Amino acid sequence: MVPDVVFVLGAPGSGKGTQCSLISKEYDYVHLSAGDLLREERQRPGSEYGEMIEEKIRNGEIVPVEVTCSLLHKAMQLSGKTRFLIDGFPRNKDNLDGWERVMSDKTKLQFILFFECSRDLCTERCLGRGAAGSGRSDDNLESLHKRFNTYLNETMPIIQHYDQQGLVRRIDAEVSPEEVFDSVKKVFNDTKRIAA
Numbered sequence: 290m291v292p293d294v295v296f297v298l299g300a301p302g303s304g305k306g307t308q309c310s311l312i313s314k315e316y317d318y319v320h321l322s323a324g325d326l327l328r329e330e331r332q333r334p335g336s337e338y339g340e341m342i343e344e345k346i347r348n349g350e351i352v353p354v355e356v357t358c359s360l361l362h363k364a365m366q367l368s369g370k371t372r373f374l375i376d377g378f379p380r381n382k383d384n385l386d387g388w389e390r391v392m393s394d395k396t397k398l399q400f401i402l403f404f405e406c407s408r409d410l411c412t413e414r415c416l417g418r419g420a421a422g423s424g425r426s427d428d429n430l431e432s433l434h435k436r437f438n439t440y441l442n443e444t445m446p447i448i449q450h451y452d453q454q455g456l457v458r459r460i461d462a463e464v465s466p467e468e469v470f471d472s473v474k475k476v477f478n479d480t481k482r483i484a485a
């Protein structure tokens with residue numbers, strides 16, 4: 290059976306991680322955060338990619354797809370499951386091409402969940418997360434500036450690419466987590482109905 294995949298995209302701080310954990314509690318999906326997998330790999334003793342990952346993350350740049358895709362593929366296999374929320378990927382053309390090369394035959398892309406949120410609100414949330422002790426080396430104004438530039442220049446074109454294929458499900462992410470989740474549920478319930 291070919292695993293189902295939902296890509297979850299949106300600006301840094303738009304609520305991807307928060308919503309993915311809610312979704313994985315209510316629906317039968319495994320939440321895989323590309324950023325979390327990279328941060329784990331960065332911490333792994335003996336990793337040959339640790340320094341490169343840290344530098345990319347701090348500068349808001351995107352890690353080469355070979356690294357990210359192999360972490361995702363391994364996590365998918367290890368889970369033994371067949372439905373995945375892939376959070377924060379693909380973020381640029383290198384990610385998209387690399388995924389298509391290796392994974393598009395092995396998976397079925399269901400749709401893209403896209404969280405729309407203003408830059409000001411996203412920045413406020415990430416700074417709040419940093420102040421609350423996220424421990425993330427990129428939840429500071431300087432990194433956030435770079436992360437936003439990368440998002441606008443590199444990730445938005447990927448969302449547009451999928452939008453042309455009718456695969457993007459837009460969510461207003463400027464409201465409370467509960468209200469955002471109400472919109473998210475509509476998307477997942479519609480998908481269930483169509484599949485049934």
Ligand code: UDP
Pocket residue numbers: 300301302305306322323324325327345346347348349350351352353357376377378379380384427436
């Ligand atoms: N990152 C990456 N490739 C990915 C996902 C994340 O290179 O596929 C890096 C990138 O530097 C990004 C950082 O990890 O800015 C943090 O990503 P994450 O999705 O955790 O941050 P968020 O957007 O959720 O705040």
Ligand code: MG
Pocket residue numbers: 305306322324376377
């Ligand atoms: Mg995240």
